[in-house]
Amino acid sequence: NAGVTQTPKFRILKIGQSMTLQCTQDMNHNYMYWYRQDPGMGLKLIYYSVGAGITDKGEVPNGYNVSRSTTEDFPLRLELAAPSQTSVYFCASSHSPGESNQPQHFGDGTRLSIL
């Protein structure tokens, strides 16, 4: 089925470890986004990309890095994991044009715990 695929679905990390959350979409969407969702809260934008080779910071980028080498993939890297990064991470994608008038399609999320 077409859509946004995130891996892994669950992960437990120790403080100070690093990891990459994978996100891939097969809808040929130019726009991709990473959000985090803390319990009982809304979605906060970490990073976004408007096309291959172009990324920019969202509201809460500290402690994260991204890259976008292809249209399909938008991995999120956590360096030196901290307990404050325990959250559910969602990747999303949407069509252009470049205004907020296209629906975002979300992956199933990665549930990450830092202990």
Added chain:
Amino acid sequence: QQPVQSPQAVILREGEDAVINCSSSKALYSVHWYRQKHGEAPVFLMILLKGGEQKGHEKISASFNEKKQQSSLYLTASQLSYSGTYFCGTGGGDYKLSFGAGTTVTVRA
């Protein structure tokens, strides 16, 4: 800046109606509505653009008042399947959305 949603939670019996409000302190170009079931990804419901149009999805509709910088989501004749957390996402005309904290809707038989 995040939009403010109200109420935080609402409990309904099947067949009852509810309204969820979403207000922003900045000028809006668009408002998105999503529904998230527990443990699942948010699912797109509808987008409203400048112009005050109303849209519908099943018996769920929404309005957008750009002058007041707010949108309302109307759940009509609620069904058990309407249970979940509803989020509004507001767009200022760039590529990004700001999401509200969500409104949890519980529909009981």
